[in-house]
Amino acid sequence: MNNQALEHWTPVIGSSFWAMGLGLSLLFVIFIFFIGSKISSKNREYFLYAMGAYQLIEVSSFQLYRLFTGEYVIATHLPLQLCSISGILAGLVVFYRKQLIFEFLFFFGLAGFIHSILTPEFTGGIPSAVEIFDYYVGHSMLFVVPIWLMRFNGMRLTIHSWWRSFLYLQLIIVIVSQLNAIIGNGANYMYLAKAPLADSVFVVGGASYILVLNLAALLHFIVFYYAALKVFK
Numbered sequence: 001m002n003n004q005a006l007e008h009w010t011p012v013i014g015s016s017f018w019a020m021g022l023g024l025s026l027l028f029v030i031f032i033f034f035i036g037s038k039i040s041s042k043n044r045e046y047f048l049y050a051m052g053a054y055q056l057i058e059v060s061s062f063q064l065y066r067l068f069t070g071e072y073v074i075a076t077h078l079p080l081q082l083c084s085i086s087g088i089l090a091g092l093v094v095f096y097r098k099q100l101i102f103e104f105l106f107f108f109g110l111a112g113f114i115h116s117i118l119t120p121e122f123t124g125g126i127p128s129a130v131e132i133f134d135y136y137v138g139h140s141m142l143f144v145v146p147i148w149l150m151r152f153n154g155m156r157l158t159i160h161s162w163w164r165s166f167l168y169l170q171l172i173i174v175i176v177s178q179l180n181a182i183i184g185n186g187a188n189y190m191y192l193a194k195a196p197l198a199d200s201v202f203v204v205g206g207a208s209y210i211l212v213l214n215l216a217a218l219l220h221f222i223v224f225y226y227a228a229l230k231v232f233k
Contacts, residue, residue, distance in 0.1 A: 005075035005186030010121045010197045018120065025117045025136045032144050036152055044152050051148075052094025055087055055141055058134060076124055080176055080189035083112040087138050090145040102146065102155055106228070107165040109142030111220045116142075119198035150232045162225035166218050173214075 011017040032051075036044055059079055066072040079088060089105040116139040127135065149155040177192040188194050195209040203209055 003073070003075065003185045005188060006073055006124045008121055008123050008188075008197050009126045010119070010199070013119065013199050021120060021132070021136050022117050025140050028137065028140050029144055032140075033148070033151075036148060041152070048094055048145075048148060048153075051141060051145060052091045055091030055094075055138070055145075058138060059084070059088055059091070062134070073124075075183050075185040075187035078179075078183075078189065080179060081123065082108055082172075082190050083116055083139060083142065085172070086112050086142050090141050093145065093149070097149070097153075097155070099155075099158065102149060103157060103161040103165055104168065105142070106146040106150075106157065107162065107221045107224055108169070109146055110224050111217060113139050113143040114220075115198075115200065119196075119200045121196050121198040150228065156232060157225060157228050162221040166221050169217060170214075 011021070036047065039047065063072075063077070063079070066077055079085065086105055086109040089101055090109060093101045093105055117136070120135070122131065122135065124131065146155075173190065173192060176190045180187045180189055180193045186193075191213070192210065195203050203213070
């Protein structure tokens, strides 16, 4: 088992790799909801269970594979990125439909989906074909599952959900930043030790990038909340 964190890799914005990932992700999301609109309510439940199972199996299988092959890097492969946490929530909420889990997934997942496909960053270096598939499908599910639950299962946000989720995000930031320090070896979960490589308007130079990302998250949560109120009345 290795110790030092693996280098990150990000495709050039506007490159064929970037465009293909973005385009296929959007087509995947559209296709999933097209299927959902054409099948019966009973089959929608089965389909939702299949998506939830995929999320949980995907996370556990990658963890186990790297452990058994000796490729596991503690400073890179723990499921502590915000999208990894959201991915687990996307599986759990299907089988354990608690309001708090749903709301976390809605806010964290939508933000993760949008920025992961617009400014992708692979945390384990240049990805294999399997890792590319896993990245784009897994991140697309962060959007699909909460919106599916709202559209087809009637779940809705509560009045205080946006700021409550933001406060819990601060708690997660504190915990993960401490874990980064404990793990060492270049651990950069949730990009709390070093700014992401991705070319995003929300990534600024210097230590202030964390504050900017936090404010960006707050803005996203507010926009998502009021958009959901408008669309899902």
